[in-house]
Amino acid sequence: MNLVYAPIVLIGVLIIIAVILIVVEKLLGGGGERVLQINDDKIIPVSGDETVLNTLSAHKIFIPSACGGKATCGYCKFKLIEGGGPIKATELPFLSPAEKEEGIRLSCQVKVKENMKIEIPKELLNAKEYKTKVSYIEDLTYDIKLVRFELLDPKEMHFKPGQYAQLKVPGIDIIRAYSIASHPKYTNQIELIIRQVPNGKATTYVHKALEVGDKVILTGPYGDFYLQEQSNRDMICIAGGSGKAPIRSILYYLRDQGMNRKVKYFFGAKSKRDLYYTEEFQQLSKEFPNFEYIPALSEPLPDDDWKGEVGLITDVVDRHVKDLTESEAYLCGSPGMIKACIKVLNNHQIRQENVYFDNFS
Numbered sequence: 001m002n003l004v005y006a007p008i009v010l011i012g013v014l015i016i017i018a019v020i021l022i023v024v025e026k027l028l029g030g031g032g033e034r035v036l037q038i039n040d041d042k043i044i045p046v047s048g049d050e051t052v053l054n055t056l057s058a059h060k061i062f063i064p065s066a067c068g069g070k071a072t073c074g075y076c077k078f079k080l081i082e083g084g085g086p087i088k089a090t091e092l093p094f095l096s097p098a099e100k101e102e103g104i105r106l107s108c109q110v111k112v113k114e115n116m117k118i119e120i121p122k123e124l125l126n127a128k129e130y131k132t133k134v135s136y137i138e139d140l141t142y143d144i145k146l147v148r149f150e151l152l153d154p155k156e157m158h159f160k161p162g163q164y165a166q167l168k169v170p171g172i173d174i175i176r177a178y179s180i181a182s183h184p185k186y187t188n189q190i191e192l193i194i195r196q197v198p199n200g201k202a203t204t205y206v207h208k209a210l211e212v213g214d215k216v217i218l219t220g221p222y223g224d225f226y227l228q229e230q231s232n233r234d235m236i237c238i239a240g241g242s243g244k245a246p247i248r249s250i251l252y253y254l255r256d257q258g259m260n261r262k263v264k265y266f267f268g269a270k271s272k273r274d275l276y277y278t279e280e281f282q283q284l285s286k287e288f289p290n291f292e293y294i295p296a297l298s299e300p301l302p303d304d305d306w307k308g309e310v311g312l313i314t315d316v317v318d319r320h321v322k323d324l325t326e327s328e329a330y331l332c333g334s335p336g337m338i339k340a341c342i343k344v345l346n347n348h349q350i351r352q353e354n355v356y357f358d359n360f361s
């Protein structure tokens with residue numbers, strides 16, 4: 001072949017390969033126009049090969065995705081009505097038999113390869129993406145920081161006390177969930193309480209790099225862990241580590257309502273250096289006889305000179321509560337702590353439907 005024609009032949013071959021790839025993709029349902037219909041009304045045109053999660057987020061519908069789409073949190077559930085293909089192995093660990101039956105799927109695992117009909121809870125349509133600026137950072141302990149974000153655009157987030165937001169770590173594609181620690185009446189700022197996880201991606205960024213003035217993207221609000229406002233049951237709150245965040249928001253809210261419900265708040269820590277906001281909650285218990293704050297140390301140090309409760313938080317709760325048939329419980333912390341506490345509450349006849357928890361997994 002004449003060398004002069006070689007580039008032309010090469011380009012021709014590449015064009016033919018590209019056409020074949022497009023045809024194959026279309027035959028497999030990957031390209032072309034499709035629609036995603038949400039809750040029987042909103043219709044989104046889809047052309048790429050994206051997941052339901054990314055398609056929704058591109059159209060400003062933000063569903064919880066605490067692991068950022070890696071199929072490790074199980075938070076991004078939606079109901080598949082039509083299309084979408086069979087359940088993938090990656091979804092199985094997060095779906096109960098009833099959920100499978102109902103068509104519940106993980107939006108980060110299902111791609112929009114054909115016309116699809118889905119349902120998502122109405123309240124998720126309220127979650128938005130917020131441009132924020134860090135306005136304050138405080139060390140609460142050696143490994144826990146309070147970070148306050150001023151909301152720039154939109155300027156207000158309306159959330160229920162107990163709900164969480166998601167923080168996007170700039171530069172790396174990481175999203176993490178953090179409970180909102182501030183009073184819901186302050187709609188133009190959000191406070192988060194963030195504990196450093198050794199080698200954790202998001203928490204290392206927050207603890208080592210984040211500074212006042214930095215711009216950060218938050219989404220939210222999310223979550224079905226929030227104060228049951230219609231109830232007037234006695235409340236048991238149990239938290240460990242940064243689990244204090246959503247309970248703080250709940251308690252601020254109750255304080256403004258006059259603290260008309262009886263609340264026992266147990267906070268578990270290892271030693272005195274892990275305690276924070278102690279004076280704040282002790283002050284609250286002086287103001288409101290209905291409120292009792294019970295911090296407990298599992299391994300107090302000799303120098304701690306600790307006169308309060310000692311032991312695992314489960315044992316302390318066990319010692320302090322009686323019949324819980326008419327009580328409501330709010331638990332926040334590690335999955336292990338929550339599981340152990342629910343066992344103790346069950347021994348005191350709490351009703352399952354009155355137990356609310358957020359696993360910080």
Ligand SMILES: Cc1cc2nc3c(=O)[nH]c(=O)nc-3n(C[C@H](O)[C@H](O)[C@H](O)COP(=O)(O)OP(=O)(O)OC[C@H]3O[C@@H](n4cnc5c(N)ncnc54)[C@H](O)[C@@H]3O)c2cc1C
Pocket residue numbers: 066164176177178179180193194195196197198199200201202203204223242243245246358359360361
């Ligand atoms: C609904 C919800 C609310 C949450 N609220 C808060 C909050 O208010 N404050 C807060 O500090 N965190 C909260 N978390 C946890 C938070 O989302 C992150 O998981 C945590 O900050 C670790 O993120 P990372 O990127 O630093 O660690 P990663 O890089 O994800 O993890 C690094 C390593 O640490 C392990 N690891 C991950 N998380 C933890 C943990 N919590 N404890 C011990 N080891 C861990 C991982 O298995 C991994 O081996 C919440 C989680 C959920 C789901």
Ligand code: FES
Pocket residue numbers: 064065066067068069070071072073074075076106107108109
């Ligand atoms: S986003 Fe975490 S499982 Fe889908």
